[in-house]
Amino acid sequence: TTVGLCLSRGLDTLVATLAVLKAGAAYLPMDPAYPLERLCDMAGDSGAALLLVHRDTVLATREATPQCVLDSDPVQAELTGCADTDPSPLPGQGAREVAYVIYTSGSTGRPKGAAIEHRSAANLALRMIQRCEVGAGSRVLQFASQSFDAAVLDWTMALLSGATLYICGNDERGSVEKLQDYMLDNRITHAVLPPSLLSLLDSTRDYALRMLMVGGEACDPRTAQIWSSRYRLFNGYGPTEAAVCSTLMELKPDEPVTIGRPLGNVRAYVLDRQRQPVPLGAYGELYIGGVGVGRGYLNRPELTAERFIADPFVEDPQARLYATGDIVRYLADGRIEYVGRLDDQVKIRGFRIELGEIEARLLELAEVKAALVVVREDGRGERRLVAYVVPTAMDAALGDWREQLRRWLPEHMVPTALVTLAEFPMSVNGKVNRGALPAPELPGSGEDFVAPQGETQEALAEIWGRLLGLEVAEISAGASFFELGGHSLLSTRLVSAIRERFDVEL
Missing domain, CATH: 3.40.50.12780 (ANL, N-terminal domain)
Structure with a gap:
């Protein structure tokens, strides 16, 4: 028999856990912070015979599983009337x-x-x-x-x-x-x-x-x-x-x-x-x-x-x-x-990459307190490395972090963007919630944005946008092709496009 525990964090959860075990059943912890659909799936899939809940954690579940509301008046009255001593021996x-x-x-x-x-x-x-x-x-x-x-x-x-x-x-x-x-x-x-x-x-x-x-x-x-x-x-x-x-x-x-x-x-x-x-x-x-x-x-x-x-x-x-x-x-x-996961091996443009190695190098920077590197897809579906860091102080100057990383890492392992956060978003399990990490801003956006001027710059911005999957209005005149998501393979296409548009050799 399985009994689900969907209770607010606190002493009741521990008491309920011990009670379920003493009764000879198995307990199923259910965090009320989880989405309702997930909780319903857990209750149904486990075949739980009963759910122990609080008034503010009662599940509007599609399952027919009965729910006992521990802090309801009837249950509290019944618990108050229970003896302080153990009942007759329960099945071991x-x-x-x-x-x-x-x-x-x-x-x-x-x-x-x-x-x-x-x-x-x-x-x-x-x-x-x-x-x-x-x-x-x-x-x-x-x-x-x-x-x-x-x-x-x-x-x-x-x-x-x-x-x-x-x-x-x-x-x-x-x-x-x-x-x-x-x-x-x-x-x-x-x-x-x-x-x-x-x-x-x-x-x-x-x-x-x-x-x-x-x-x-x-x-x-x-x-x-x-x-x-x-x-x-x-x-x-x-x-x-x-x-x-x-x-x-x-x-x-x-x-x-x-x-x-x-x-x-x-x-x-x-x-x-x-x-x-x-x-x-x-x-x-x-x-x-x-x-x-x-x-x-x-x-x-x-x-x-x-x-x-x-x-x-x-x-x-x-x-x-x-x-x-x-x-x-x-x-x-x-x-x-420990090295990594069999099913979490990152491969970008044919290069096999261990994200932990990049994170370790970021942590060697004196200004970085915590670091995380993830793979995100850009506007054209290309996978790119994005670094998230918690600096030692929010006003800490990271300087040219790319050049510092390039001291240890090959170009394909240098993230294309770095996002500074006061702290990492955490899941209910206390781990980093990677799904809540913000998308990186484009270099040169915001107050630093400088619109391309003249026919040549506008034509180059159009070529960059086509290759990088960006709108021309997103490309600042002072931006770096590589910082916007370009890489060595894409740069060859860039040279060809410039040759064709301007009839020049680079």
Whole structure:
């Protein structure tokens, strides 16, 4: 049985989670901030027998799933009349029963529900309590959204160790300043945060942190260097399908950032396309084995069979490996180095590009606090690199950043545009919301725009516009062809067009 929890952030969500588990069911976290259609899809696809909601989170769902409004007067009256002691013994849950279901985005646009068993969640909590030294005096922050798997780590790590769990509000989750104040005021000792958020926090403030963990996305070396110099910093890696965290690395100053080694009772294999082990130091796809591997995707037998395969390296016929789709390699000392995604390989004009390499170079600029590089399509459908940066100060002068990047990167890896933001837009999961990143402005637009003058400039602007997919009115006389989206392949067409129009050789 699955019970959906579509509740406002706070204590009720945690109490409801424990109640569902105690009743012998699996809980399905549903963030009220998600679109209604997505929530309805989750409720219907999971076959939830009941939804626990608040008055302000009741779903106008097309599904026939009953909803229990926890803060309604009748339910509150019934709860008030309940005994303070435990009722008669409830059916116990075995280690192989499903504890929770978390939906993740699917490549087809349809979310898929990853079912995780009790043994996986228990192993995660116990291993992290040991490694991160969580105990009765600890104050654990829950920053993650209830529908994000990191929240499982937060509350299990706290409650199974006797620590105190601090659930920050949405105001704190949406403001760097408020989050910093919350961590300071409540003397938070343990926190799990996305590295893109951590890079925006002020590392010089006097936090009570005894352990800080980053996860959910790659941690850049600069952020690792800054925070590991002041606090005990862990880098956690793991897909939702393998119970939040599969490998862990304590990062040290002046050491490379890796995803470390597998947790206890978890195995990690680096395999080639034939699913055979690759030599030490060679790149391959990471497969996760052991008790951390989930049961599979709800109602998606074909996808489950594709991603959750039989483990050929152990004798247990029920053992499974999860194919992560991540490219990694084992280093000589047993640590695992993360490289990127198999299905997220950027290729522009025939060049294979690792966006992380460009981001790392941007972070080496003294004026840049955080950096992100994405691929966007321009007006003619051509893919182009766009850099987004959070400067150390909004009045910081980035100077000729392209020339600085060209010191390290070939021309095809230099972004055509750079957008400066006060902070990155964040999703409900605390990750960068790439869909909310603004489109770059054209160079020379706004107050800097200078209209082409004379027949020659106007003719050149017309040629540029045709090649770049721009209107003539968008092209400033002082703009650079390459900054507007041009590249070496397009420049050959430019030379030909100029030759044909003006009968000159360039």
